[in-house]
Amino acid sequence: MTQLLIIGGSDADISEALPYLNAALRGAVYNPAAHVLTWKQGGHNLAFHAYQIAISNVEDRQAAVREIEGLVELVNRTWERRGEIVPNLETHQCPTAMSVFKLLPGTNCKQCGQPTCSSFALKLVAAQVGLDDCAPLQMAAHIDHRTALETVLPPMPAIGRKLGPSGARPDTRRED
Numbered sequence: 178m179t180q181l182l183i184i185g186g187s188d189a190d191i192s193e194a195l196p197y198l199n200a201a202l203r204g205a206v207y208n209p210a211a212h213v214l215t216w217k218q219g220g221h222n223l224a225f226h227a228y229q230i231a232i233s234n235v236e237d238r239q240a241a242v243r244e245i246e247g248l249v250e251l252v253n254r255t256w257e258r259r260g261e262i263v264p265n266l267e268t269h270q271c272p273t274a275m276s277v278f279k280l281l282p283g284t285n286c287k288q289c290g291q292p293t294c295s296s297f298a299l300k301l302v303a304a305q306v307g308l309d310d311c312a313p314l315q316m317a318a319h320i321d322h323r324t325a326l327e328t329v330l331p332p333m334p335a336i337g338r339k340l341g342p343s344g345a346r347p348d349t350r351r352e353d
């Protein structure tokens with residue numbers, strides 16, 4: 178497995194942005210004391226530090242740079258919109274895909290565009306789909322499970338990946 182450690186630059190302390198990312202990113206786990214926020218996206222494990230963004234499970238440097246550029250944009254976008262986001266200083270754990278799967282209808286009907294309910298569960302915890310994408314879950318028979326899912330799943334990300342005004346581009350350094 179290759180791990181790329183990305184250095185954001187000496188003037189790019191993103192510590193103050195972490196509580197806003199914690200509020201906006203589903204499944205993020207924030208450690209306020211250490212100023213670290215971890216998150217999973219697209220099969221990658223991500224860690225946001227004051228001056229670093231680390232990403233794992235990347236095939237090559239080019240792919241890592243592309244991913245990190247998107248994450249830098251995400252941080253910039255979040256910071257731009259901090260007036261609209263209530264910062265969250267709590268450390269909360271992301272529900273497991275298995276615990277989410279157990280609350281889905283379990284019919285593997287594919288109406289959500291996924292081949293199975295378990296695939297949908299994986300995407301739910303990664304905030305790549307929403308509860309509304311599962312049509313059977315909207316039926317009265319599943320209302321209790323939908324309510325439970327709304328409770329355990331943090332809200333969908335409130336932010337997009339639009340490039341911020343700084344247009345920051347990271348330096349990269351490889352760690353194997």
Ligand code: SF4
Binds near residue numbers: 281285297310
């Ligand atoms: S639409 Fe819902 S029930 Fe059907 S496969 Fe997707 S998650 Fe499962």
